[in-house]
Amino acid sequence: MTDSTSDGAHSDADLDPANEPRQSGPVERADGAESIVRIRSLVKTYFRGDEPLKVLDQLDLDIPKGSFEALMGPSGSGKSTLLNLIAGLDRPTSGTVVVDGKQIDRMGESQLARWRAATLGFVFQSFNLLPVLTALENVELPLLLAPLRAAERRKRAETALKIVGLEDRVKHYPRQLSGGQEQRVAIARAIVNDPKIIVADEPTGDLDRQSAADVMTLLEKLNQQLGKTIVMVTHDPAAAERASIIRRLDKGILV
Amino acid sequence: MTLIELAARNVLRNKVRTLLTVAGVAVAVLTFLLLRTVIYSWTAGVDAAATDRLVTRHKVTFVLELPLRYFEDVRMVPGVRVATFANWFGGKDPQHPNDFFQTLAVEPDTFFDVYSEMKLPATELAAFKQNRQGAVVGDVIAAKLGWKVGDRITLESPIFPTPPDQPWTFMVEGIYEATSKAVDRSTVVFHWKYINDAMPEVRKDEIGWVVSRVDDPSRAAEVASAIDRAFETRDTQTMTQDERAFASSFMASFSAVLSALDIVSVGILLIMLLVLGNTIAMGVRERTNEYGVLRALGFSPSHIAGFIVGESLVVGALGGALGLLISYPIVNRGIGNWLEENMGAMFPYFQVTPLLATIAFALALALGLVAAAVPAWGASRLNVTDALRRVA
Ligand SMILES: Nc1ncnc2c1ncn2[C@@H]1O[C@H](COP(=O)(O)OP(=O)(O)OP(=O)(O)O)[C@@H](O)[C@H]1O
Ligand SMILES: [Mg+2]
Numbered sequence: 128m129t130d131s132t133s134d135g136a137h138s139d140a141d142l143d144p145a146n147e148p149r150q151s152g153p154v155e156r157a158d159g160a161e162s163i164v165r166i167r168s169l170v171k172t173y174f175r176g177d178e179p180l181k182v183l184d185q186l187d188l189d190i191p192k193g194s195f196e197a198l199m200g201p202s203g204s205g206k207s208t209l210l211n212l213i214a215g216l217d218r219p220t221s222g223t224v225v226v227d228g229k230q231i232d233r234m235g236e237s238q239l240a241r242w243r244a245a246t247l248g249f250v251f252q253s254f255n256l257l258p259v260l261t262a263l264e265n266v267e268l269p270l271l272l273a274p275l276r277a278a279e280r281r282k283r284a285e286t287a288l289k290i291v292g293l294e295d296r297v298k299h300y301p302r303q304l305s306g307g308q309e310q311r312v313a314i315a316r317a318i319v320n321d322p323k324i325i326v327a328d329e330p331t332g333d334l335d336r337q338s339a340a341d342v343m344t345l346l347e348k349l350n351q352q353l354g355k356t357i358v359m360v361t362h363d364p365a366a367a368e369r370a371s372i373i374r375r376l377d378k379g380i381l382v
Numbered sequence: 383m384t385l386i387e388l389a390a391r392n393v394l395r396n397k398v399r400t401l402l403t404v405a406g407v408a409v410a411v412l413t414f415l416l417l418r419t420v421i422y423s424w425t426a427g428v429d430a431a432a433t434d435r436l437v438t439r440h441k442v443t444f445v446l447e448l449p450l451r452y453f454e455d456v457r458m459v460p461g462v463r464v465a466t467f468a469n470w471f472g473g474k475d476p477q478h479p480n481d482f483f484q485t486l487a488v489e490p491d492t493f494f495d496v497y498s499e500m501k502l503p504a505t506e507l508a509a510f511k512q513n514r515q516g517a518v519v520g521d522v523i524a525a526k527l528g529w530k531v532g533d534r535i536t537l538e539s540p541i542f543p544t545p546p547d548q549p550w551t552f553m554v555e556g557i558y559e560a561t562s563k564a565v566d567r568s569t570v571v572f573h574w575k576y577i578n579d580a581m582p583e584v585r586k587d588e589i590g591w592v593v594s595r596v597d598d599p600s601r602a603a604e605v606a607s608a609i610d611r612a613f614e615t616r617d618t619q620t621m622t623q624d625e626r627a628f629a630s631s632f633m634a635s636f637s638a639v640l641s642a643l644d645i646v647s648v649g650i651l652l653i654m655l656l657v658l659g660n661t662i663a664m665g666v667r668e669r670t671n672e673y674g675v676l677r678a679l680g681f682s683p684s685h686i687a688g689f690i691v692g693e694s695l696v697v698g699a700l701g702g703a704l705g706l707l708i709s710y711p712i713v714n715r716g717i718g719n720w721l722e723e724n725m726g727a728m729f730p731y732f733q734v735t736p737l738l739a740t741i742a743f744a745l746a747l748a749l750g751l752v753a754a755a756v757p758a759w760g761a762s763r764l765n766v767t768d769a770l771r772r773v774a
Contacts, residue, residue: 216678216766237682244680251770255675259391264383269679271385280383316679 163324163356164190164213169222171208171379182208184379186222192323195350195357197370204376206360207328213358214249214326215239227323244272248317248355250327254309256301256316262288263297266315273320287315291345307338314345318355325349327359331366343369385685389692396665400697403661407701408708410654411742415709415734416717417647421640422738423721423729426564428629434599435496436462436606437628438592441619447588448618453489455612456592461605465594466492469574473537475527476549482724483523484566485537487574490516496593499562506531506556514576517552523568524557526723531557537570542577550577563731568723593625651745654701658753662694666757673761674769683762690758691751698750702743709734 171183182205190196198206211217212224215231224232227246231239243249248269256265267284275283288294291311301309310330317325327346331339343366349355350371359370367373375382393400438456440446447469457465466489473485490511494500502510502518510516519529529535536549544550552572560567578586596605606622613620623631633640666673673686718732 211767214678216770237684240677240680240682240685243678247680249678251675251678255671255770257672257675259395260383260388267383268388268676271383271388272680272685277384320680 161192162189163192163227164188164358165223165225166213167223169209169212169224170220171205171212171217172220182379183212183219186379186381188374188381190356190358193350193354193356194372195347195370196359196372196374197367198358198360198374198376199362199367200376202362205379206376209376210326210328210358210360213324214247215243216249241272244269244320246322246324248314248320248322248325250310250313250317250325250330252329252332254301254306254313254333256309256312258301260300261297262293262299262301262304262312262315265301265312266319268316269320283319284315287319288312290318290349291315305338306334307341310334310338310342311345314342314349318349318353322355324356324358327357329360329362331361331363336365339363339366385688386692389689390696392665392669392689393693393696399661399664403657403697404701404704406657407654407698407746408704410650410657411702411705411746412709412712414647414650414654414745415705415738415742416713417643417650418738418742419713419718419732419734420729421643421647422735423732424636424640425633426731428626428633432595433624433626434596434602435625436594436596436602436609436622437625438594438609438620438622439590439628441621444591447590448592448620450587450589452613452618452620453589453592456594456609459594459605459609459612461596461598461601461608462594463597464492464495465592466496467574467589467592468493468571469577469588469590470541471537471539471572471577472541473539473550473570476536476538478527481523481527483520483568483570485539485570485572487577488571490573490575493571494518494558496595497565499560499565500558501561502556502558510555513553513555514573515551515553516555517570517572518556518558519554519570520567521557521559522723523570524554526568529554529557531555535570542581544580651749654746655749655753658694658698658701658750659756661697662690662754663757665693666690666761670761670764670769670772673764674766674772677764677766677769686764687758687762690761691754694750694754694758695747696750698746698753699743702746705746706734706739706743709739 166186166188169183169186169188170181173180173182186209188209198209200206208217212219212232213226215224215226215234219232222232223230229242229246231242234242256262257268260268263281263284266287267280270280270283273280285294285297288297291314293308293311293315296304296308296312301312304312310333314330317327325346330346331342334342346357346359347369350357357370359366361367438448438452440448453465453467456462468489469487471485471487475481494502494507506518510518517535524530531554533554534551535554536551538544538549542550552570558567574589594609596602602624606624609622610620676686677683714733721729721732
């Protein structure tokens with residue numbers, strides 16, 4: 128993993144010039160740290176028939192590298208929309224999204240897929256493990272895209288399962304796991320390719336209190352011990368408290 | 383685990399559905415093979431017919447007879463190397479009334495020279511020529527009815543009737559084998575003269591058709607028109623065609639049936655396509671959410687399309703292979719053997735050829751590809767967030 132230079136003032140030099148349009152003003156940074164996510168003038172408009180629905184309106188956002196952010200806000204405020212745009216799962220109507228030095232809103236689908244595989248781990252509210260695969264195989268899934276030997280893939284998947292504390296469940300199928308365990312497998316899947324940033328959309332939304340607390344402890348550990356940047360959408364104040372920064376989104380605007 | 387394994391897991395996911403679809407494809411392949419083999423076998427005679435062999439018949443129809451002296455006249459036409467003649471006998475063995483085989487009254491000295499792909503030992507051939515009541519039978523019919531050289535056989539004919547208690551009797555002098563698959567191995571041939579001698583005066587010296595071989599196959603057409611010219615001013619005109627043209631004019635009466643079979647065999651392929659397409663589309667619809675997950679994990683649109691196409695190809699290949707496998711006992715052993723034994727004149731060689739088997743398998747694969755095309759295209763173009771919202 129190549130971290131960008133720690134010298135913030137020259138970080139732009141690391142960016143791919145083809146993907147990085149020059150900003151007119153100086154690059155803003157939250158907390159003075161280097162931004163792993165930089166969003167400018169982001170607009171996302173959905174159309175319901177002919178009727179436009181502006182979900183995100185001229186949104187600017189910097190997420191410092193290594194931070195653990197919680198994104199809160201009322202239902203329908205556009206949290207998932209924002210998260211999906213950061214993950215490159217959706218395309219902005221206008222504005223730029225730069226993640227880990229790459230401007231992703233201009234990438235083609237295949238390029239975006241490769242970028243996602245290398246840079247980002249996604250954790251869903253409803254776990255989304257493939258039912259036909261064991262825990263180990265589910266974790267191994269993203270590694271199928273990397274040029275790795277089978278033994279190496281297996282080893283990395285086992286390590287990831289160990290990190291989430293499920294080394295004794297490798298052969299279990301999702302239906303043989305509890306919700307909390309499923310989500311931990313999903314987190315192992317999200318970190319197995321050593322991404323720089325983990326995005327999670329209500330990761331504790333489908334879990335009971337104890338499992339939710341376990342998952343939050345795990346995310347905290349990933350952030351503090353492994354230095355992963357985590358962006359998490361949540362409705363749960365207890366979960367949000369574990370984050371280092373809490374942002375609130377209301378009607379498409381960060382408040 | 384590999385990408386292939388991942389795709390394979392999905393194929394086996396809904397075992398019952400996959401099994402039913404594979405079975406559906408297999409049945410379609412089997413039916414296709416059967417129909418194509420009927421067409422092939424039926425027309426094989428035409429394709430394998432010699433072009434250096436000319437058939438001279440009554441100009442109006444091959445049902446009408448020619449005078450015997452036409453045989454000598456054909457022989458005299460320059461370019462004709464050897465000629466023979468034959469008559470439909472329409473015989474049946476009264477002891478085996480349900481077994482059909484072709485019976486021909488022939489000119490014994492020349493018949494096997496003209497039909498050189500019918501082979502029998504020289505001693506048997508000589509004995510046949512010697513014996514006015516001698517007969518030569520095909521090895522398939524001989525095996526089926528238990529005839530051996532030296533056996534006495536009896537035949538009844540509606541064309542050449544005899545008193546009920548006095549059927550025609552023949553002595554089996556030889557058993558022929560065929561060097562070409564298009565030759566019927568259930569024909570019975572005997573001396574035309576033996577029949578002719580028993581005929582009343584008005585029906586004497588009539589022959590069905592004259593068959594000749596030409597010296598130079600490339601001049602067959604010239605020789606054919608030379609033969610017909612020789613009879614132009616006679617009371618009965620002739621029509622001479624090479625054997626292939628003769629066989630196809632005979633086939634022409636079945637052309638409607640053949641084209642119907644042709645259409646049905648294409649229809650079978652379409653059904654196969656729909657069966658496969660339905661299964662694939664159903665699976666894709668159910669798994670849309672998973673495709674969204676895979677995309678979120680970094681799989682590209684072409685990976686998704688690859689999974690779907692791969693799955694369809696696997697089902698097509700399994701169905702194709704199964705269809706070929708069951709076609710062997712059913713078509714080649716069962717139906718094929720029965721037809722060759724019982725309707726050898728029509729289906730001398732009823733077997734799935736390697737070429738047809740290859741084509742059928744390739745078609746199963748190709749249809750797998752086509753069936754997957756639309757679902758794969760749709761799934762690969764799905765917006766990831768839309769796919770993720772989709773609940774199975
Ligand atoms: N594909 C779409 N087409 C049309 N409208 C959409 C689409 N996706 C989201 N929206 C609308 O955009 C708005 C924001 O949706 P979003 O899912 O981002 O909200 P959210 O903040 O995540 O809400 P929740 O907390 O309930 O998950 C909602 O009003 C939603 O109806
Ligand atoms: Mg949401």
